[in-house]
Amino acid sequence: MSDVILRLALPSPLRRLFDYRAPAGVAGRTLTPGMRVRVPFGRREMIGVLVEVGDHSEVPQDKLKPARALLDEVSPLPPALFKLCLWTAQYYQHSLGDTLSWALPNLLRQGELAEARQERYWHAADGASLSDPRIARAPRQREALQTLAQHPHGVAHSLLSKLQLNKDSLDLLLAKGLVSVEVRRQLPAPRHEHWLAQPELTLNDEQQAAFAAVRSGFGAFHAFLLAGVTGSGKTEVYLQLIREALQAGKQALILIPEINLGPQTVARFEQRFNARVALLHSGLSDRERLDAWLAARDGEADIIIGTRSALFTPMKHPGLIIIDEEHDGSYKQQEGLRYHARDLAVVRAHQEQVPILLGSATPSLESLHNAHTGRYGLLRMHQRAGGAQPPRLLRLDVRSLPLDSGISGPLQQAIRQTLEAGQQVLVFLNRRGFAPTLLCHDCGWLSGCPRCDARMTVHQRSGLLRCHHCGHEERLPQQCPQCDHVDLRPIGAGTERAEDRLKLLFPDYPVLRVDRDSTSRKDAMHTLFTTIQRGQPSILVGTQMLAKGHHFPKVTLVAVLNADGGLFSGDFRASEHMAQLIMQVAGRAGRAEEPGKVIIQTHLAEHPLLVQLTEQGYFAFAEQALSERRSAGLPPFSHLALLRAEAHKPGQAEAFLDLACSAAEAWLAAFPQTGIELLGPVPAPMERRAGRFRAQLLVQASGRAALHRLLSAWLVQLEQLPSGRQVRWSLDVDPVDLY
Ligand code: ADP
Numbered sequence: 020m021s022d023v024i025l026r027l028a029l030p031s032p033l034r035r036l037f038d039y040r041a042p043a044g045v046a047g048r049t050l051t052p053g054m055r056v057r058v059p060f061g062r063r064e065m066i067g068v069l070v071e072v073g074d075h076s077e078v079p080q081d082k083l084k085p086a087r088a089l090l091d092e093v094s095p096l097p098p099a100l101f102k103l104c105l106w107t108a109q110y111y112q113h114s115l116g117d118t119l120s121w122a123l124p125n126l127l128r129q130g131e132l133a134e135a136r137q138e139r140y141w142h143a144a145d146g147a148s149l150s151d152p153r154i155a156r157a158p159r160q161r162e163a164l165q166t167l168a169q170h171p172h173g174v175a176h177s178l179l180s181k182l183q184l185n186k187d188s189l190d191l192l193l194a195k196g197l198v199s200v201e202v203r204r205q206l207p208a209p210r211h212e213h214w215l216a217q218p219e220l221t222l223n224d225e226q227q228a229a230f231a232a233v234r235s236g237f238g239a240f241h242a243f244l245l246a247g248v249t250g251s252g253k254t255e256v257y258l259q260l261i262r263e264a265l266q267a268g269k270q271a272l273i274l275i276p277e278i279n280l281g282p283q284t285v286a287r288f289e290q291r292f293n294a295r296v297a298l299l300h301s302g303l304s305d306r307e308r309l310d311a312w313l314a315a316r317d318g319e320a321d322i323i324i325g326t327r328s329a330l331f332t333p334m335k336h337p338g339l340i341i342i343d344e345e346h347d348g349s350y351k352q353q354e355g356l357r358y359h360a361r362d363l364a365v366v367r368a369h370q371e372q373v374p375i376l377l378g379s380a381t382p383s384l385e386s387l388h389n390a391h392t393g394r395y396g397l398l399r400m401h402q403r404a405g406g407a408q409p410p411r412l413l414r415l416d417v418r419s420l421p422l423d424s425g426i427s428g429p430l431q432q433a434i435r436q437t438l439e440a441g442q443q444v445l446v447f448l449n450r451r452g453f454a455p456t457l458l459c460h461d462c463g464w465l466s467g468c469p470r471c472d473a474r475m476t477v478h479q480r481s482g483l484l485r486c487h488h489c490g491h492e493e494r495l496p497q498q499c500p501q502c503d504h505v506d507l508r509p510i511g512a513g514t515e516r517a518e519d520r521l522k523l524l525f526p527d528y529p530v531l532r533v534d535r536d537s538t539s540r541k542d543a544m545h546t547l548f549t550t551i552q553r554g555q556p557s558i559l560v561g562t563q564m565l566a567k568g569h570h571f572p573k574v575t576l577v578a579v580l581n582a583d584g585g586l587f588s589g590d591f592r593a594s595e596h597m598a599q600l601i602m603q604v605a606g607r608a609g610r611a612e613e614p615g616k617v618i619i620q621t622h623l624a625e626h627p628l629l630v631q632l633t634e635q636g637y638f639a640f641a642e643q644a645l646s647e648r649r650s651a652g653l654p655p656f657s658h659l660a661l662l663r664a665e666a667h668k669p670g671q672a673e674a675f676l677d678l679a680c681s682a683a684e685a686w687l688a689a690f691p692q693t694g695i696e697l698l699g700p701v702p703a704p705m706e707r708r709a710g711r712f713r714a715q716l717l718v719q720a721s722g723r724a725a726l727h728r729l730l731s732a733w734l735v736q737l738e739q740l741p742s743g744r745q746v747r748w749s750l751d752v753d754p755v756d757l758y
Pocket residue numbers: 220221222223226247248249250251252253254255256403404405
């Protein structure tokens with residue numbers, strides 16, 4: 020008997036498909052990939068996505084179960100998006116079912132219809148009269164009827180309360196036949212005729228060259244790296260390219276690092292165009308997300324803007340993809356499906372044959388390398404568009420200088436001068452809280468986290484010790500937990516401490532703190548920024564939240580309290596991240612008339628990378644860093660995959676990784692000369708975190724093809740290792756963070 024077999028991807032970590040028979044009464048052969056099917060799975064039900072229809076199965080006939088129901092008449096996923104998911108699962112060695120779970124809106128995974136929301140509309144019935152005797156003594160019903168009569172197209176159910184329409188009154192009117200309810204789809208707004216809601220700026224020569232290069236790539240795949248210093252007018256280039264895409268009848272997809280931090284960016288896109296903008300970010304409800312996703316899929320949104328996961332938004336008429344701040348770490352997902360949205364966006368642009376533009380003032384070394392090798396077209400913009408001068412970067416050697424809450428004497432002087440000149444100061448410090456450690460001066464006790472190999476941070480304002488790695492909290496002790504003495508001292512400085520100190524040093528000026536603790540309230544950030552925009556002399560102190568996308572035209576001095584962490588860290592990317600952060604913070608300064616100055620406190624004032632960065636700028640730094648990577652054989656000159664494992668008992672994670680390592684060695688022995696090296700297993704740099712013991716095994720390869728051949732053979736074996744059940748393990752292809 021030749022039976023039709025449905026091969027489904029199910030939301031499971033297992034890297035395989037699951038076979039089912041077609042649901043009763045459904046002709047299996049007519050089904051197409053992407054359709055959703057409800058199936059029994061153990062004692063539960065699951066929703067799977069059809070990958071292929073076959074006619075035989077390895078599963079014995081009597082074990083093959085029929086699916087329960089077909090959920091779609093056509094696949095809710097357009098073929099292009101389905102293809103992207105297949106590619107993603109394959110590349111990141113992740114289960115396809117789980118990949119689809121990350122890529123699809125929640126409601127679709129739960130079986131919701133893949134249709135825009137149906138809305139109920141209330142109408143006054145034909146011939147209904149306000150003088151109807153049945154409502155003569157019901158003033159609220161009369162009022163409701165009168166309001167409805169003023170809306171000949173009906174009132175959407177969701178707007179009832181806005182119009183002060185009372186649902187009970189409407190129900191009574193409905194029972195009397197004086198009103199009617201109609202269910203219909205909210206009609207999409209039509210496409211506009213005139214795209215521009217505000218005039219465009221005249222592009223300068225550098226902008227014009229970048230614009231023209233990308234413009235000439237429309238209609239086919241081309242990747243461009245737009246490396247333009249902060250303020251060079253990258254956003255204006257994006258805007259004009261988007262206008263071109265819209266005029267050509269296409270949609271544009273724009274990824275930005277964080278929506279909540281960059282409201283100015285989103286506002287600029289919304290203000291420029293008469294366009295239907297779909298905004299996708301983590302603050303949306305499931306329904307809002309699905310509606311935005313559907314609008315993009317059905318061509319009812321012209322511009323799609325979102326964070327990392329918006330990469331998986333389908334488009335009916337894709338025309339252009341833009342990745343703003345392409346170096347930003349938030350494009351890499353660090354859990355579950357560990358994809359990099361920038362890298363996948365390039366793949367997607369290739370699959371959909373559209374141009375992609377990666378923009379940054381501080382491009383990642385990967386992207387610069389791709390530009391050097393000709394994979395990306397390199398577009399440079401050196402000048403600030405508004406005519407502002409670039410800031411000057413100065414290294415302040417603080418060896419043997421006393422630091423007062425992290426702030427040296429010369430820096431205090433520079434801050435004072437700036438404030439007295441009526442300007443603003445930005446103090447950057449990459450550490451929240453009051454101090455990173457609490458120390459007992461009598462016995463040497465340190466505030467270690469009971470669950471991690473890390474210290475708990477002192478949060479003076481909330482009276483807590485808090486671990487920034489696992490979230491563990493304790494009351495700030497008054498006495499040493501070990502010797503009961505009271506001489507407890509916070510060691511080092513975080514933003515809270517710098518804020519306190521600056522307030523004491525400069526009592527006549529406002530000091531505003533910006534970090535995750537100070538801005539957790541929804542409007543806090545907004546209040547802060549309006550204060551700053553007013554422009555009186557003041558001090559802003561904060562973490563990298565300050566580095567993102569904001570314009571502070573009155574800031575003329577930027578102080579970086581400590582740049583050294585990035586220079587001697589064991590993480591080979593630390594110096595790149597430090598340089599990007601310094602340049603991004605520096606880019607906030609002196610954006611208008613006043614030129615800006617950046618003072619970097621360091622104990623390593625002669626470090627070659629720091630000298631390059633401050634004297635010759637980011638691109639000189641990047642060349643130096645790239646040549647160091649080349650000689651060390653590190654990415655982008657090699658490719659990495661990191662196998663991580665963690666377990667409750669010490670030794671378990673290593674034991675699993677030892678077996679994994681043997682399996683990989685056996686494969687390498689069978690296929691010699693692949694240019695692959697195994698490094699480890701070793702304990703993770705922070706071995707214990709949140710109560711688990713962690714270890715890792717790094718795979719380093721000179722070629723991507725060989726690496727992927729190893730990975731796909733290897734993962735099948737790993738899934739079957741019995742010791743894998745006692746540990747949590749995961750594979751990270753192209754890891755950004757080696758911790
Ligand atoms: P970036 O995105 O590269 O940081 P922006 O696009 O934010 O730069 O531009 C910086 C400033 O320069 C903005 O205030 C912007 O309005 C202005 N600007 C950009 N392009 C031009 C132009 N061609 N002429 C005049 N001003 C411009």
